[in-house]
Amino acid sequence: MIGGAQGRVVRLAETARAPVRFWFDGEELRALKGDTVLTAILLSARALRPSEFGPEDRAGFCLMGACQDCWVWPETGPRFRACSTPIAEGMRLLSRPPAPWPEESEA
C-alpha cells in the first residue's frame, strides 16, 4: 500500500451505510456507499499517488476541486479527481498511470 499499511482518515459519524468493495493497486479494500474515492482509499492508505515533481506522496489538499492534487487512475479510462468522485462497487483504482504511453508500448 502506498506510504505504508495504516490509513489516514478516521470515521467520526455516518457509519450505518452499505459496504462497498473496491481495489486499489491490486489490493481489495472496503468502504461505505457515499464515500468519495478519496475517503475510501485514505481509510486504508496514507496517500493517493506519488508526486511527479518531488519525493513526497500526495493525499489531496483542498477537497473542493480547486487544487487538482487528488488524481487517481482507473485501470481503464481517464484519470479523475478522487475528492469529487463517489466510490462504486467493484472499482479498480491505481495510484499511478496504468500502462506505458501507446507510442512507448509500440516501440
Place this chain on the structure above:
Amino acid sequence: MSQTSQGARVLIVGAGPAGIRAAGTLCAAGLRPIVVDEGARAGGQIYRRPPKGFTRSPETLYGSEAAKARALHGAFDALVAADALDYLPRASVVALSDGVAQVLNEGRIRQVPYDRLLLATGAMDRVAPVPGWQSAGVYTLGAAQIALKAQGVALGQQIVLAGSGPLLTLLAYQLRKAGAGLAAVLDTSSLTTQMRGLPGMLARPAVALRGVTMRARLGRLYHSGVTLERIETDATGPVAIHWCDRRGRPRRTPCDMVGLGWHLRAETHLADLAGIVFDYSEVWAQWLPRADAMGRAGQGRYLAGDGLRILGADGAEIAGRLAAIACLQDLGLPAPDPRGELRSRARMERFARGLARGFPWPAQMVRALPDDSIICRCEGITAADLRAGAVLGGAEANRVKSLARVGMGRCQGRYCQLAGAELIAAGAGQSPQAAGRLRGQAPARPVPAGAYCDETGQ
C-alpha cells in the same frame, strides 16, 4: 423588448448561497436561468450537503446556521422540482467566449449560450506556504471542514490547525465537537491585531460573540500570535509542526495532519476569463473583480458572493439577490426594491472588513520563507527558483511565471499566486500590488483532450 427580456438566458455559475438566491430572484421575475454548479448537490461549501443516504441532521452539520441551510436547500430544491430553471450539477464552466460557455460535464464539453452572466463562484482557502506543506497529510482548513461535513471523517488522528481567520476557530470547534483528535490551534494573528478588527466586527455583535465563545471553548489548545517554522515529515506525512509562540519561544507539537488557511481568497478565474477588470484590495490583500454595490460589472456581467467580496454566507445570500435585481433592472423588467438589501450588505461589509483587519495575511512570514521552501505545490518549485526568476525577468508576476513556472501548474496559481507575489515584492522592495496579477487562462479546470474531440466527432 419585454418578450426578449423575458426570454433572456441568464447563466448563473455556482449554486451556493449567492447563486441560489440569484436564481430564486430571477425565477420569481419569470425568467428561466441556467445554473451550472460543480457540486453534486446545491448548497455550496459552507452549506455543503452530504451525499444521499447520510443521516446527520442540519443542526449537527451546520450548528447555529441550520435554519439558514435548510431554507436555502429547500428554496433551490423547490425551484428544481417546479422545473423553473435548467440545472447542471457536477459541471464546470471551463471557458467563456462570445456569449457561449463551455461546460465540462461527464467528460464532455457542452456549449451553453447565454445573454447575461452571473458569477457566484465563491471562495477557497487563502493558503500561505509553510515548509513541508507539500507532504501528504497537509490540507486546507476548508478541506478538513468538507471532510467532516460531507463525509463524517477527520483527515487525521492528531490534528493541528494553523493560519488565521474565522474558519480556524469554527473548524476547531466543529472537529472537537465531532470527537476528532485536536492537538493545537495556531493563530498567526496576535490578540493586539485581532482587537484592531473588533470595531468592524461589532457590526454583527451576535456573530462576533459566537466566535469569541467558540474560541473560549478551545481553552489551552488555542495560541495567538504564533510564527510557523516548518512541518516536520517522514516518508508518509507530518509527524510534528515547529512554531514559535508569541514570545518567540520555539515549540514542537506532534501531529499527523496539518490544516492551513488564512481566511479566504475569492475564486475569480471565470471573472478574469469574462474580461472583468480587477483592482488590488489592501483590505483583503488580494486582487478582486470590479463591480458596483449591486454586483454589476458591465456588459451583461454580474458578480455575487465571496467571488466578489468575502462577506461570508449571509452576505452571499444578499449579494445574490442584489446581482439578480441588477440583472432584472438592466433587462428593463420589474425588479424588487434593492434598498433594504443594500443596507444589509453595507453592514456585512463593515463586519467583513473587521475580520480582514483582525485576521490578516501573514506577509512577513511569507517574505521570510527559506530558499528551499516549496512555493508551487503542483510542481515542487522552490522559493529560490522563484526569486531567481524575479531577478532574471523583473519583478512582475506573469514574467516570473513564464521563467520559473510558479503559477503554471494544475491549480493554475490558485494556491501560489499570493505567496509568489509576496516574494517577488519582497525581492524588489515593493508592494504585492506592484508585482501584478497573474492572468487567468482557459480552461478554468483541466479538461481531457477527448472532451473536446467528442464535440466535433473526431
